[in-house]
Amino acid sequence: MYALDCNLNKKNLLDLLAYVLWEENTANELSDFHIRFGQRLYKEILQELKGQAQQWRNSTYRDNFGDINLECQDLGNLFFLEKRLEMIEQRLEERTEMPGKK
Numbered sequence: 001m002y003a004l005d006c007n008l009n010k011k012n013l014l015d016l017l018a019y020v021l022w023e024e025n026t027a028n029e030l031s032d033f034h035i036r037f038g039q040r041l042y043k044e045i046l047q048e049l050k051g052q053a054q055q056w057r058n059s060t061y062r063d064n065f066g067d068i069n070l071e072c073q074d075l076g077n078l079f080f081l082e083k084r085l086e087m088i089e090q091r092l093e094e095r096t097e098m099p100g101k102k
Contacts, residue, residue: 007052010045014081017042021088024095035092042088046081053078 004010017038020026027035053074 004045007049010049011077011081014042014045018084018088022091027092027095039085039089039092042085046078046085049074049081050078 004013020030021035021038021042030038053071056071056074
């Protein structure tokens with residue numbers, strides 16, 4: 001899937017998945033399978049982004065200030081994406097505990 005070769009496209013897909021999983025009306029229309037699939041896909045993409053960030057950290061091409069800034073920006077983005085996933089999972093868990101809900 002070459003459309004996901006670009007990290008920006010991966011982050012855009014994570015935004016879409018986050019919206020679908022977070023938005024109660026949308027999530028209520030999906031089956032448990034689709035919710036779990038969306039969560040797994042989010043986690044897999046996040047894991048891939050983490051692996052790329054780790055490769056960057058191990059790289060010898062961090063010679064200038066701009067490279068360090070990009071690395072810090074990537075780490076900040078990863079922190080945000082992980083926290084958002086935690087919040088989504090917590091909300092989904094609360095939603096499943098409510099009577100009459102999935």
